[in-house]
Amino acid sequence: MFKKIWNIFKQLRPTKRLYWVIFFLILCFILAFNFTLLYIPTFSLLWLMIMACLADALFLVRHKQPVNAWRVPKYKRLSNGDVNTLTLHVQSFYAFKIYVDIVDELPVQVQMRNFKISTELAPQQERNFNYDLKPTERGEYHFGKINLFICTKFNFIERHLKLEDPFMMACYPSFIRLRQFELLAISNRLTDIGVKRIRRIGNSTEFEQIKEYVSGDDIRTINWKATARKSQLMVNHYRDERSQHVYCVIDMGRIMKMPFEGLKLLDYAINAALVIDHVAWIKQDKPGVIGFSNHINFKVKTDNRGDQLMRIQEALYNAKTNFLETSYETLFSHVRQKITQRSLLLLFTNFETVNALKRQMKYLRKISTQHVLVVIFFENTELRDLLAVKPRSTFEIYEQTIAQKFDYEKRQITKELQQYGILSVYTTPEKLTINALNKYLEIKTRGLI
Numbered sequence: 001m002f003k004k005i006w007n008i009f010k011q012l013r014p015t016k017r018l019y020w021v022i023f024f025l026i027l028c029f030i031l032a033f034n035f036t037l038l039y040i041p042t043f044s045l046l047w048l049m050i051m052a053c054l055a056d057a058l059f060l061v062r063h064k065q066p067v068n069a070w071r072v073p074k075y076k077r078l079s080n081g082d083v084n085t086l087t088l089h090v091q092s093f094y095a096f097k098i099y100v101d102i103v104d105e106l107p108v109q110v111q112m113r114n115f116k117i118s119t120e121l122a123p124q125q126e127r128n129f130n131y132d133l134k135p136t137e138r139g140e141y142h143f144g145k146i147n148l149f150i151c152t153k154f155n156f157i158e159r160h161l162k163l164e165d166p167f168m169m170a171c172y173p174s175f176i177r178l179r180q181f182e183l184l185a186i187s188n189r190l191t192d193i194g195v196k197r198i199r200r201i202g203n204s205t206e207f208e209q210i211k212e213y214v215s216g217d218d219i220r221t222i223n224w225k226a227t228a229r230k231s232q233l234m235v236n237h238y239r240d241e242r243s244q245h246v247y248c249v250i251d252m253g254r255i256m257k258m259p260f261e262g263l264k265l266l267d268y269a270i271n272a273a274l275v276i277d278h279v280a281w282i283k284q285d286k287p288g289v290i291g292f293s294n295h296i297n298f299k300v301k302t303d304n305r306g307d308q309l310m311r312i313q314e315a316l317y318n319a320k321t322n323f324l325e326t327s328y329e330t331l332f333s334h335v336r337q338k339i340t341q342r343s344l345l346l347l348f349t350n351f352e353t354v355n356a357l358k359r360q361m362k363y364l365r366k367i368s369t370q371h372v373l374v375v376i377f378f379e380n381t382e383l384r385d386l387l388a389v390k391p392r393s394t395f396e397i398y399e400q401t402i403a404q405k406f407d408y409e410k411r412q413i414t415k416e417l418q419q420y421g422i423l424s425v426y427t428t429p430e431k432l433t434i435n436a437l438n439k440y441l442e443i444k445t446r447g448l449i
Contacts, residue, residue: 008061011159014053018156021049049156056157059096060150066093067100067121069146069163072128078135078171081263081271088129088146092121099151102129105144105166109137135171136262138270138317142168173316174271177433178278210234245288245302245343246280246440248273252293252319253326255350258378260429265378269348270316272433276346276440277312283444289315292331294324299334302343328363335367344372344443346436351377354412361420368422372448375417376425376436383407 028042060066072087092098102117110133117129135141144166151158210226213233226234250256250273256266277287281304288302289312298315300308326349335345345367351357367373383403391397410426417424423443427435 008064011161012057012060012157013160015151015155015158018053025049052154053156056152056154059152060157060159063093067091067148067150067161069148071143071164073169078133078141078169079174079176080135080138080171080267081174082176083132083134085130085132090121090129091126092124095123097122097153101149103147105147107141107143109135109141138171138173140168141171142166172313173274177271178275210236243304244285245341246285247288247290247302247343247345248276249290249292249331249345249347250319251326251349252291252297252321254321254323255326257321264321265350265429266319266321268429268432270319272436273348274313274316275433276437278309279437281309287312291319293322294327295330296334328360332363332367335371342371346374346376346440348376351413352406353409354416357413357416364422365420372443374423374425374439376427377413379410379426379428380406381428
């Protein structure tokens with residue numbers, strides 16, 4: 001019994017207000033040596049302070065568990081690169097008004113060391129407090145305890161409670177953005193977020209059904225045999241080709257460790273690959289994913305089963321860069337041996353110079369002879385911002401000259417790929433998903449696979 005009482009009183013601690021009052025009383029006692037009239041009022045104030053502290057402490061320890069708090073995450077997992085909303089639910093059991101400072105022990109990856117919510121709770125009140133987290137790397141995020149610092153209106157003594165057991169939330173590739181694209185793809189409203197509406201060239205070649213002719217149908221699709229049997233005009237109906245193989249190939253070498261607005265280029269590529277695979281699955285194609293560096297890190301074969309997207313997501317969750325040079329020879333060998341059907345390969349990588357591209361060009365050309373290859377690489381936005389500034393010194397002129405050289409080489413990479421008939425996408429990291437999805441839909445619409 002005594003141990004339980006002692007544990008409750010161990011939660012009590014003085015506040016800043018109490019320290020200021022003590023400091024004031026010390027000054028009054030010092031002045032009382034010369035001005036004796038101050039001694040009795042100061043001594044009375046000391047006793048009032050002691051009584052107020054005792055009353056404050058007794059009010060706070062009346063309940064063993066006076067306040068309860070727990071987290072209510074919106075999702076069971078965190079979405080990488082997106083704003084994730086978490087809710088703190090706080091419930092007071094006191095019969096009087098209290099003031100509370102809430103300090104949540106957030107994961108170390110978030111680096112939010114000044115997080116605090118200051119509020120007041122009426123008697124028996126429950127309140128919800130929302131706060132946002134934006135993770136910038138995949139992995140396990142460990143939350144600690146919820147710290148509550150409770151005080152009354154006297155604010156001389158506060159009670160420190162530690163609630164909610166520590167728990168872990170896994171941070172997966174951006175599934176929040178994935179759901180946005182999913183809803184728009186199902187409702188054919190991808191143009192609302194910047195996906196281009198591409199004019200269809202020619203007709204689809206995959207036959208679906210024979211139907212009755214209605215005004216507006218192409219008369220070239222009239223099926224004369226069916227028309228003769230039915231004694232009315234019948235036309236052939238075609239649809240987009242389905243069950244095409246779509247691979248998102250992600251470079252996981254050191255070049256993809258470059259950061260941009262908190263996220264690595266690899267994370268941008270993973271988020272974009274997840275969205276493209278999901279849209280491909282909705283379009284009834286067969287999505288897959290390959291991660292490679294100096295070797296093949298992982299592979300999920302193309303399929304259109306119901307659990308295919310979950311398998312892709314689990315593979316991308318564990319994907320990490322290394323500091324080794326990427327081997328395109330290994331990629332070419334794997335593609336030639338393991339991918340026997342003609343497929344669309346969306347290669348997420350980055351080249352900084354034309355010479356870096358030329359060293360790998362022979363492998364890219366060999367891959368493009370067997371498959372439809374799209375090389376997706378990144379624009380250096382810092383170079384763009386540097387070129388937009390008017391130089392004011394010799395050093396800034398020198399910087400801009402070097403920046404123009406790198407920018408020119410980036411654009412030459414696109415021309416070099418076009419020269420050998422290899423499709424490419426040159427994009428900024430924040431527009432990667434939209435531009436890559438545009439290219440996939442363009443290739444699908446034009447029947448290039």
